[in-house]
Amino acid sequence: MRLVLVALFASFSLLAQDIRPFDNEQQRQLFNQLTAELRCPQCQNQNIADSNAIVAVDMREKTYQLVREGKDRAQVLDYMIGRYGDFVHYQPPVNRFTLWLWLAPLLMLVLLLAVGAYRRASKNNDDELAANTPSASELDTLIDRYRSKKP
Amino acid sequence: MRKVLFYAPLAAFLALALFLLSGLFSDPRERASAIVDKPLPEFALADLMQPDKIWTAEALKGETYLLNVWGVWCPTCNAELGYLTELREQGVKIVGLYYELPRDPAFDAPFDLSVLQRDVSEKLTQNGNPYQFNILDLDRSLSLDLGVSGAPETFIIDASGIVRAHHIGDINPQVWRAKLAPLYQQWSQP
Structure with a gap:
């Protein structure tokens, strides 16, 4: 068998x-x-x-x-x-019509990095602003000083 | 700057939506043809009705004409025969390129020219005969050289034998008026 x-x-x-x-x-x-x-x-x-x-x-x-x-x-x-x-052909040649297939991902990456850099920069600005802002007690003394100057 | 960033996603979405919307109205079969503005490829093929007569690219020069790829097996081709006949009556010269189906030797009867001639005559009597004559492309070699992807397809070929237009699909009054008639007029002028 x-x-x-x-x-x-x-x-x-x-x-x-x-x-x-x-x-x-x-x-x-x-x-x-x-x-x-x-x-x-x-x-x-x-x-x-x-x-x-x-x-x-x-x-x-x-x-x-x-x-x-x-x-x-x-x-x-x-x-x-x-x-x-x-x-x-399933492999398109690089020419002025198909160039975007290769460029678009690069452009997106550049845009992403630019947005990231912008956000980081604006966050640093906020931190600086916070560091330069006077505290509540400092403000109170400033206000008192201002009032005492008034007649 | 903040305001610009706030509206950026909406703008990107609208751009994408418009791009995709335009895709809805585009024809996926529409694409540039590789044969347009090139001479009709060399060939030597027999006339369908008079097999002793051999047609060549050289013999077809001298007048602007439509080269219509068709077959009796193709329903869309049969449907356009009537309108093409009207065009012939208006003075448009139309040459048929008969696109024969491939045969499977295991299942199909061997090719018989007299059977095909009978079928073609019957069909042309029924639906109208737009053709000056038909060229039999038995192994579809000229069709392959022309970049034919199926039937029906139509080429406009000028007097010096240069292919001026390649239309995929049927010819109806709308297609003729909007797309092919202006090209035909343009290339018929001496």
């Missing part, structure tokens, strides 16, 4: 063939990487590995074809971005 099971599972692994044969392991990894980071232009927020939209199927085939031809990652990305625009 055990032998039969072992034979059965062994046959499964033998049957597990690739639908897409590659020349080497690097090509397979490159293909998997590219289909994961290329975005389907038809469906919102799916990569072309996940999507079964017609255009995603075509892009997957094209990626496979280009990888088999020995194209590297940058060449395949250029090919797709040249046709479908920056939208198609």
